[in-house]
Amino acid sequence: MELSAFNRQADETSRTVELFKHVAETEPEAAHLLYNLAEPYLIQNECYSVCAPFLETSQRLAMAADIYRFESELEDAERDSFSPIPKLARFQYVSEAATLVALLVRNDRLADAKAACDIALETIDDARFRKALDKAMKGKFPASRPE
Known part of the structure; x- marks a missing residue:
């Protein structure tokens, strides 16, 4: 580190x-x-x-979904507080899922990439997320910062 x-x-x-x-x-x-x-x-x-041996789709997306749910709960709990925490749970989940999909595509693992999209959509399923996954299915990585 x-x-x-x-x-x-x-x-x-x-x-x-x-x-x-x-x-x-x-x-x-x-x-x-x-x-x-x-x-x-x-x-x-x-x-x-170099990333290929480390792309464990199910495990990575399950952990990302757990973190997303936990952070979303924190964000919701802080919504009415004096200084709410920034909304980052969605950004982090979208970034994690889209990065994984893009890496799978870049490693010619298209079936795994499609399966990762299907799994990811079980956690978030809306037009914005589908657009991010469509870009990832073309091998494009998500933005490194929230837009």
């Missing part, structure tokens, strides 16, 4: 990518633990195939 933060500040994200590639080759179990930290850098450096 410290190394990736340092490399990000020094604009040397490729070093984080190279370190992750080395860990993935030499210590696969450790790479599974580090993957979530490395994924944004792998995407930024277009190393999509």
Whole structure:
């Protein structure tokens, strides 16, 4: 974590990518633990195939849905408070699901990408989310910040 933060500040994200590639080759179990930290850098450096072994569709979407529901409840509870927390639960879920779908597409796993879309739509199903998933099915990644 410290190394990736340092490399990000020094604009040397490729070093984080190279370190992750080395860990993935030499210590696969450790790479599974580090993957979530490395994924944004792998995407930024277009190393999509390195992501392939770590794209666990059902598990990732189930965790994202649980987090979405939990954060949505917090946002609803804070709605009437003096300083409400920003609405980020939806953005984070859409980003997580669309990123996964785009990575699956970039790794030529179209059937898995379609299945991921179907699973994701069980949590949120509206026109905006479908549009994000349609873009992801073309291999396009979501915006990194809320619009």
